[in-house]
Amino acid sequence: MDPASFTPSPLAEVECQADQGRWTLVFTRELRHPPQKVWDALTEPERLAAWAPYTADRNLTGTGAFTLTMIDDESPQDMAAEVLRAEPQTLLEYTWGTAQLRWTLEASSTGTRLTLRHSLEDREWVPRVAAGWHLCLDVAERLLDGQPIPPIRGAAAGKYGWLELNDSYAETLGIPSTGWPEGMPKDDS
Template sequence: MSTRDTYKPGPAAGAQIRKEGENWTLVVVRDLRHAPEKVWKALTDPASLREWAPFDADKNLGAVGPVTLSTVGAPTPNVSETQVTRAEAPKVLEYRWGSNDMRWTLEPHEGGTRLTLWHNIDRGFIAMGAAGWHICLDVLDRLVDENPIGRIVGGEAMKFEWPRLHEEYKKQFGL
């Protein structure tokens, strides 16, 4: 059983970048031990998002329509009025977060779920994004495993080896 005090992220892994023209996309793949339905709830339910995600949502993301996402842990609060553009439970979720497109896919895989995140992000921030999502997805994994350790975002991530992960992803991505 892990706790927040003993949490330490593993080495940078499972992320890659794709470039199309001037657009950069971070692609993160994570295998989880739970069914897509359980992972879907963690990705869409506002109470679940408050346990792991870098933003709060004012309503469930599991339906197409308007939603407000508020960044957590940022030096300046960033609130985006946005749209869920695709919600096919428990397979595909798409929405905008600020100026970034987010797409999550969930596929049954070896008795659990292969979770893939596509996040279009500025090249200058892509290794930072990879390090941040690495920690968030570790926390998500513990949440769906019913062993929550609480959200780790923003400046607090510095205490959980975010700088090491950032450097490792920069090297992996050749940045």
Template sequence: MSSREQYAPGAAFGADIRKEGETWTLVLVRDLRHPPAKVWKAITEPEHLRQWAPFDADRNLGTVGTAKLSTVGAPKPLVSETQVKRADEPKVLELSWGGQNMRWELEPLEGSGTRLTLWHNINRGFISMGAAGWHICFDVLDGLLAGQPIGRIVGAEAMKFDGWQRLNAEYAKQFGIETPAFPSRPT
């Protein structure tokens, strides 16, 4: 993919849901063609996060402690104090974002790739929308790592993007849930 205009997300894949008590967790797995050290930088360094993630960070997330994450694309500014609970470079990053726990695992693949797994505690009603949003974020991340950035596509902008509604419906079907209602796209 070489430009935003040419980008179209592929079919829904690499996602699962887990339920433990009343806690729902979205689990996303993506194999990237880039080494763990490069992927680690992309998920921890503010200048990289600004190019693909649904949040901005006020500091490098590669160390334990407090950070501020600003949700991008929210109707009003939403800044949450976050705790980076574990930062084991370049293997595991655990943090809370808006009261939801997230765990990133980076596993080296044969050659020079990385299997990136994200566990994201999420409200059950938003699971398929979250999967669709992270799918697009991971596509943008992959392009960025390959030196072919297409620019961040998150929040309301992602929901208007061609392919998001299809992904939302595909993930809902895979998870065996109703496709959640979302604001219709302006015409």
């Protein structure tokens, strides 16, 4: 996909909440698809691999351990994870390293109101994570539309508006933008 032909969608609704020494990004987006279709994209490994920065070694519709494989750079990394709650078409909650993700799906007049609560240790990462999820969900939306595009992850995200999204989310959240993560390679090609 040519980065010049890609335009990120408008900013999502976001907030940052302090939570017992951690920070939670609350990221809400309207998707044009019914909850069942969105649920499948969140839980089926082959669909996850088509839009997320990771995939899973099993379907996430049931609680218990699984291996989450980060695929956002040249070296995939396996991580132990656990589905804590799985309530079809309404709630999916799981661990991801030291983070915890909670996806809530609500039927809306236009499809699904999807809310992600992503718990983090470091506040400065909240806008960065929002920018990353923004691009991932742009890809997911196109997948759900039946017009898939390749995943946008890792260093390549810089060519698709990640830095501008990061700066915009930082401003919206009132968190200073720290730019590209230190130590993360940039795709300058």
